[in-house]
Amino acid sequence: MNAESDGRQAGATTPAPSDTGGKTGTEPPVLGSRAPHFIKKSRALHLSWQVGVFVVGLAVVIVGIIMLPLPGPGWLVIFGGIGIWATEFVWAQLVLRWTKRKVSEATQRALDPRVRRRNIILTTIGLIIIGAALAVYIYKFGIVMPWKIDE
Structure with missing residues (x-):
């Protein structure tokens, strides 16, 4: 099959996924766990890892909530806790992505x-x-x- 028959231009080449590390730059990052491979292999170890990440993220979010009425960067700490959760949980990755998009939109409106x-x-x-x-x-x-x- 030649390049003209499948809709590509004759001189155009697309980089192989191995050339770009599997990402082309326009694709969003892959959702899911970022735990090391040896942890993902064992179900019990992976579940323990997820519980640990959840507890640490929850502690950071609670500290951020406490900092809201007190002096300190409360919202920044809360988003840091969500970022910790986002290393392991898809729902937190989606919340963080939505939050980043809304902050960018607000920044553009403010400018x-x-x-x-x-x-x-x-x-x-x-x-x-x-x-x-x-x-x-x-x-x-x-x-x-x-x-x-x-x-």
Whole structure:
């Protein structure tokens, strides 16, 4: 069979999967476990590996949830825990892929000049309102240090 009969161009060549490591660059990464091969061979060892990965990922996600109201990078830690889960579980890989896509879309929207201008205007208006409210409070009550407050 020649190149013209199957729809390919005569001079075009496609790299063999071994040349690109099995990936052509446009394909999404393969979903599934990234456990070492010797662990995948034994069902009991693989199940133990999955339980361990789940427990470690759960601990990281719980720490991230605790960090949400406290000082610290809560969301970053939560996504790190999901990333740990994504090394073993397909559902976490899909959640992580969806999250990355949404963050990229939000970044592109935020870089739009009209949206940036609107956000700058709204932030400026908000700061003016907060400054005016603070000025009214200080004018009415003055500045009293906490250690000087009479009971």
